[in-house]
Amino acid sequence: MGMGRHIMVFTTPTLRELNEQTQQDIINAGIPGIDTALQNSVIGTIGTVQAGLGWQHFAYLDYIARQAVPWTATEEYLAGWGVLKNVYQKAPTKATATVQFTTIDQKVIVPKGSIIKRPDGWSYVTLADSIDNKAQIESVDVGLNGNASQGISLSLGNPLAGVNTKVTALTPITGGSDLEDEEAYRTRVIEAYRISGSVGREQEYILWAKSVPQVSRAWVGRNGFGIGTVVVWIMCDEANLATHGFPVGDDGSATPEYRYNPATGDQLEVANYIWQKEPVTALVIICSPIAMPIDFVISDLGINNTLANQETIIAALKDMFQREAAPGVSLHSSAWERAVGSITAINQYNIVSPTETIIPSSPGHLPILGTVIFQS
Template sequence: MPFVTPNLTELNEQVIQDIVNAGIPGIETTLKNSVIGTIGQVQAGLSWQHYFYLNYISRQAVPWTATDEYLAGWGNLKNVFQKAPSKATATVQFNTIDGITIPKGTIIKRPDGWSYVTVADSVNGQALVESVDTGINGNVGQGVTLSLGNPLAGVDSKVIAITPITGGAELEDEEAYRQRVIEAYRISGSVGREQEYILWAKSVSQVSRAWIGRNGFGIGTVIVWIMCDQANTSTNGFPVGSDGSATDEYRYNPATGDQLAVANYIWKKQPVTALVIVCSPIAQPVNFVISDLGVNNTAANQDVIKAALTDMFRREAAPGTALYPSSWERAIGSITNISQYHIASPTEAVIPPSKGHLPILGEVTFST
């Protein structure tokens, strides 16, 4: 049975009653502003602070409720660390006169003003750049046209990103970090279990979801599908880059972009014999027709329905896994301010699984 912590009002009343019951001659009650009453209120306040502190200590005693540095401490015991904010990176192409060196620290800008900087000198026109600031706003697709922040002799002002600009992420939310810490405590055993590959993939800054496919490209191969829901909103969360393996993996073509970041991270932790291939799932849109909303057929309610279905797909969909009508019935049925509705489509008894395909929300049509 849980211990019930008394609140400040209850402690005040308890102290007053204790004073009255103490049998001190001449004290049969306490007045609000009397000396003995004031001392009692101070005592109650001190007791409440003690209870509050003990409650705080108890919450730090397990990773399920720990916060701040205590949660970080629990995570450190399992080598799970809060993902720091990161900068987006890419390889860009400068159009230069032969022999011109692009110096380290050269600023280039996107049309919206977001800035990147070269991280090393370049003599062949290609240079690695990183975002000046951290965060998901630094991410953008391959082929975007950039421009020099300041003119350079012998260098065209236009700069082309020849790889996707990826890897930018915000500081990991504490609740998301807590879930990864708890997941690390739930799994145990030798290195190489499915849950460990998932945990490794989700340790990369921009990755929000991950799944594993055993022997997907033959015996000894491990497919890791990833999604970057917060980092890549412009692609509906799908990773930006090409599928492949780690840079040092000689048995397969190296990945690029988000996939390469995950492959290189897993490379340092995986069993030495495994061939790990990091992939983007293939989008499998599922269209909906919602009817019979009646008076509930408003723009606000339509947005709520779309949000509920989007959330359902993010929680329950996985590459190659079937989805059933009960999933979207629960999603819409949980919306309290919608009293009636009918899901006219899809009518299938199941969204069939397809290897490597991830069901996502497609078009939602509302009919009267």
């Protein structure tokens, strides 16, 4: 019979274990007159110091071992693994929007560099002189905090002659993102290693799209606009909260692509990024999914029908749609049953509707959470 292979996992000893081992080694050394290493003795103290030094060596070796593979590497070592596959940590970005000013005369121009303020003090700056009382603004600082809804109250940071201090946001202020979380970056790095070896597979289009800072989810449709076309649907869940995560822009292709209409906004940024990596024959079209709101009716919560539990249920359903929904893909009732059933604070409930599998009406429709009604 062949001998089985035994794999032993090395366990790093704790500082306490090393100290106890050192003290015991001192006792076992056979030094005349030393039967017990007293806690406050010189030789006992030296042993404690040696244990501490040994523990630091073990800790450093453990740190080195973790950097040896991408699934445990951290910081610059993880970045190094990512660079080998051209996967970089997403840099923080600034939020943008279009605003409108009210002036006493159409000839009055709000100059480039004018500061726009939110009530909480967050600042934006105009990127060019206003045209027809409209201008593009950009957040002064990077990060998610720069995003805001279309109805947010804005005002001029400094008075301008002939210009009303109130500023109107014509579009949601979107596109701001924080530095990519290390675990999210790690996931993309590992994905790159898993799919390496070819160019043009679905997973690669998804990885390319998700390399753009504001993109959080992406899906691929084959031949969606005819033979040789690749449709990439994108979502920007955190950067575009004001639009429920949907990209802000027009569907289309990259700027150099002459075979299709050019995209704008978020879609254009993704299209131009993928253009540098895609196979030369592919016609890649970046699209926003079409929202397909799904309403819920939930009853029989009993004493658990509290505002806090309702908010928990809504959050669980939103998370479920983000994790499991995809454009054109059916979603089974077991998905939302699991989502609500996993809430430990709720021991009874009844999902009155929906009860049947959600079937999108077209390949581009994405099921999202609609209205949630709670019945007694």
